[in-house]
Amino acid sequence: MNNKDIYLIGVGNYTEVIIELARDCGFTVKGLYHYNSDRIGEELLGVKIIDSTDNLYNSNLNGRQFAVTIGENKLRSDIGSKIRSFGGETPNLTHPSAFIYDSATLGQGCFIHLNAVIWTRATLGDDCIISPNGMIAHHASIGDGCSVAPFSVVGAYxxxxxxxLFGINSIILSKSLTLGDDCIVGAKANVTKSYPEKCVLVGNPARKIKDLK
Structure with a gap:
């Protein structure tokens, strides 16, 4: 099997983004999988839906490469983990214009878009999205399934x-701050202190407006 062949899971607007990212990375997108078998044969950007995800999970995934093109963090992370547990591979897709320092560490199934920067000794978990012009600063870490929107910065340490989820142009200052699981940081928010899990943060300076269930 060609190691530049890849299959995409999910069919939506973000799927089109990943089709183009995969092509920019030198991959050939061989087909799409969708949960609804009635959509088999439909196309996105010239790529056909070839089967349902139910049938995919009942097939041999060993040695095959996949990208999970779902924006919702938990679902993307869960499906990525499932694909890997069944023997499939989820390579990182890194745009040629992105800059990843040699000392940085990335998990599997990450999408690193154009002009993104992963700085010295930064760490990314599995199934993360770093959107165009996003930055993970030196010695910072983000867990599995995070999504960093365009022009957002996770500060050093x-x-x-x-x-x-980080909204567009949001910042978490370089102060060894922590954010718990499943937080949402609104667009243009400036996070200046640590918060526990499942907080929604907005404003400059950021403040918590609600707890997620």
């Missing part, structure tokens, strides 16, 4: 939990 910060520790971010799993499935945290």
């Amino acid at each position: 910060c520790k971010i939990g799993k499935r945290v």
Whole structure:
């Protein structure tokens, strides 16, 4: 099997983004999988839906490469873990213009978009999204399934939990701050202190407006 062949799971607007990212990374997108078998044969950007995810999970995934093109953090992370547990591979897709320092550490199934920066000794978990012009600063870490929107910055020494969503142009200051799992940081928020899990943060300076259930 060609090691530049890849299959995409999910069919939506973000799938189109990942089709183009995969192509920019030199991959050939061989087909799409969707949970609804009635959609088999439909196309996105010239790529067909070839089967349902139910049938995929009942097939041999060993040696095959996949990208989970789902924006929702928990679902993307869960499906990525499932694919790997069944023997499938989820390579990182890194745009040629992105800069990842040699000392940085990335998990599996990450999407690193154009002009993103993963700085010295930064650490990313599995199934993370770093959008265009996003930055993970030196010695910072983000957990599995996080999503960092365009022009957002996770400051140096910060520790971010799993499935945290950063809105466009948000910042968490370089103060060894921590954010717990499943937090949402609103667009243009400026986080200046640590927060526990499942907080929604907005404003400058950021404040908690609600707890998620």
